[in-house]
Amino acid sequence: MRPIEYASPRTKEQAVRLLASTWGETEVLAGGTDLLSLLKDDVVTPRRLINIKEIDELRGIAFDPRKGLRLGALVTIEELLDDPRVRQHYPALAEAAEGIRSPQIRNMGTVAGDLCQRPRCWYFRAGFGLLARDAQGRSLVLHGDNRYHAILGNDGPAYFVSPSSLAPPLVAYQARVRLFGPGGAREMPVQAFFRIPQSEDEREHDLRPNEIVTEILVPPPQGEASATCEVRQREALDWPLATASVALKMDGDRVTAARVVMGHVAPTPWLSSEAAQALVGKTITDDVAQAAGEAAVRRAKSLGRNGYKIQLARVAVKRAILRAVQGGAR
Amino acid sequence: MRDHRPSDGRAASLSRREFLKISGLSLSLPVVTDFRVIRVAGAEVKIFGPGKVPVTLNINGKTYTAHLEPRVTLLEALRDAFHLTGAKRVCDRGTCGACTVLMDGRPVYACSVLAIDAQRRSITTVEGLMNEGRLHPIQRAFIDNDAQQCGFCTPGFVVACKAFLDKNPHPTPEDIRKGLGGNFCRCGTYMGIRAAVLQAAGMQKGGASHD
Structure with a gap:
């Protein structure tokens, strides 16, 4: 790791003033579970770290049946997992947190950090940039080992997959993320926080270099049936190969509205309107869930070595739907 | 210095x-x-x-x-x-x-x-786990259950197991499998480690294990 300056501001106003207005100069330190690895590997080389953990207003979980759930940016994954209100009202979120299998990561890692962590793409982690191009401008992903890369939203120029565990359920619940910068606060749907970078100058979030995430706001529970299902290689700490989170509004047995979101399959969390259409108006059966899984991956395409992920994503969607309405089916 | x-x-x-x-x-x-x-x-x-x-x-x-x-x-x-x-x-x-x-x-x-x-x-x-020269119960349980081979992952596992038991004093074998997901043993001594956690939790050694 390169030598670095370190500051611990007490307020968000101080924090954003300490952050540089261009990328590369400074980085925000919260849980540090991803940032320290990036620093050690020289993937990011800032001259200053801004530790935001001394900013009290970024803490805390608040729940009100009429206002919904407010997660301070610094809420740890473990705090989220231990909160009975989250498990009761937002099971898809609790199940996604459960998928982060390392207590050590859950104790330090924060909910905002989960959204802001950088892609696991091995070309990015080896210093070839988000778009992973060689000196001639060729994509290393398309010409190299792409077994963990995107199967959706993979028309380029980016082929990494969004690494966030919590974004798929948050998008399913129509959560919003609140940011703070020198110009004040702004807010957007979690889905809009993620974007596919078009050049190496851009990042994968709609976040300016001198902004921080301050909180995540989840709408009040509306009696949806919801669940998350993950498919991955190892039982212990590992990144998923495909995940699906679903939130279904029901009228009796019939689905009246559906949100189906896949994770780890595209450069952003992937909201599938095709899968939602396959569910609306239907009563959930194995066949209906299967058809929604098929619809979710209809536009998916292999980059050469990642075709197996199409099947995994299909299964994740099917299982998440069945789990949401039946409970327990995994 | x-x-x-x-x-x-x-x-x-x-x-x-x-x-x-x-x-x-x-x-x-x-x-x-x-x-x-x-x-x-x-x-x-x-x-x-x-x-x-x-x-x-x-x-x-x-x-x-x-x-x-x-x-x-x-x-x-x-x-x-x-x-x-x-x-x-x-x-x-x-x-x-x-x-x-x-x-x-x-x-x-x-x-x-x-x-x-x-x-x-x-x-x-x-x-810091030893108390006046006496091994912590989880350390004792690692020895009793032969829960290490090369031993390099052991200190981290011992600390993780202590934290796990502090939070889950009466774990099921399934809880143990899930709860120790943040540590790896490349020698593959997981069976011994799970048995050690069960012993330290005061359960009959191997009694409730489904492994």
Whole structure:
């Protein structure tokens, strides 16, 4: 790791003033579970770290049946997992947190950090940039080992997959993320926080270099049936190969509205309107869930070595739907 | 070297590590810059580094101080500055668990926390689990169940198991499988480790195991 300056501001106003207005100069330190690895590997080389953990207003979980759930940016994954209100009202979120299998990561890692962590793409982690191009401008992903890369939203120029565990359920619940910068606060749907970078100058979030995430706001529970299902290689700490989170509004047995979101399959969390259409108006059966899984991956395409992920994503969607309405089916 | 000693003045014998440390000292005299203060948003904020700054840590109930750069991790501080070598450096990327320590009672990867960021926290390493020369029950259970092979992951596992049992005093075998997901043993001694956790939890050895 390169030598670095370190500051611990007490307020968000101080924090954003300490952050540089261009990328590369400074980085925000919260849980540090991803940032320290990036620093050690020289993937990011800032001259200053801004530790935001001394900013009290970024803490805390608040729940009100009429206002919904407010997660301070610094809420740890473990705090989220231990909160009975989250498990009761937002099971898809609790199940996604459960998928982060390392207590050590859950104790330090924060909910905002989960959204802001950088892609696991091995070309990015080896210093070839988000778009992973060689000196001639060729994509290393398309010409190299792409077994963990995107199967959706993979028309380029980016082929990494969004690494966030919590974004798929948050998008399913129509959560919003609140940011703070020198110009004040702004807010957007979690889905809009993620974007596919078009050049190496851009990042994968709609976040300016001198902004921080301050909180995540989840709408009040509306009696949806919801669940998350993950498919991955190892039982212990590992990144998923495909995940699906679903939130279904029901009228009796019939689905009246559906949100189906896949994770780890595209450069952003992937909201599938095709899968939602396959569910609306239907009563959930194995066949209906299967058809929604098929619809979710209809536009998916292999980059050469990642075709197996199409099947995994299909299964994740099917299982998440069945789990949401039946409970327990995994 | 004075500030590398625990504050209770505990005298340590000269180990191989310390001899190497002392012999290398003349080549690496610390440059201490402390901090500077800048004014932002109506308040003064201290900027530490990039040179060495005083860092004070509470480890196993004792106070330790050293001059460290802000980039130094808690794991590096424990091992290289304070000679507490129980926490092991393996992946150094927060994926293997060999460096697990407790911070305010919760397990964390010492490789993924900056030492400067661990100040004012209560840190427990595997060295802090023994009580007046007696092994902690989880350490005893590891020996009884042959829960190690090469032993390199063991200190991290022991600390992770202690934290797991503190939070889950009556675990099922399934809880244990899930709850120890942050540590890896490349020798594959998981069966022994799970049996050790069951024993330490006061359950009949192997009685409730589905393995």
